[in-house]
Amino acid sequence: MEANVRWESGLTFQVDQEGHRYHIDVPAGEGAPTKGPRPKGLLLAGLGGCTAIDVVSILEKMRVPLDGLEVQVSAEAREEHPKIFTGIHVRYVFRGRNLPLDKLERAVKLSEETYCGVSAMLRPAVPITSEIVVEPPRG
Template structure:
């Protein structure tokens, strides 16, 4: 079993520095809870992890299918509980493709393969929360 590790170092107040795959990320809280807003909060990074994981899968699969798109965005919305510990109860992924005469069937297949077979982040999240998705195609 492969192991991955990250380490964060406390900087000051609510700020931490993380090194991930050789890249530095500053995590911080908002001013109203003692932070200085120097970087993102941890929970939105969970949404980012899902968007990045499935987005990379879809791009890779579409390249193998020889499908060219003019643009591709992934949006992830998460519903947080009101009570502590605040946690996501639901995430919704929106896949937005831009192009002319895009093959809808191949796009759907690429998204399904990512969601059901390749994206480890969505596989893990699906065990804990509800995950839904939709595909939007914007004709150029």
């Protein structure tokens, strides 16, 4: 696995990774457009994507049908440099009818403690908390 990061201008960089091209950037100021997310935001997205893939895969094996899953990842960072995360919270929002809470909890636990490599890399450096929310299907 690798990523190539190339400076474009200002604080905008183009990333080529696994056949995909995207930008990383920093907020340019009030109302100014940016070309992509910030690096630490991508770290949160990586955690959310990693655990979401695990959870859906595990629930498929458990034969738990989902109407939807949204993983919301938020973090607090300290004010001084380096502005590292001081805490990360992962909120799993499951959608479906008659979803078995025990199986949802088991899938999340397996992801967090066994399968998600991103979580395993982050957990020694920053506390990660989580919660499970179950909502009815939309529409």
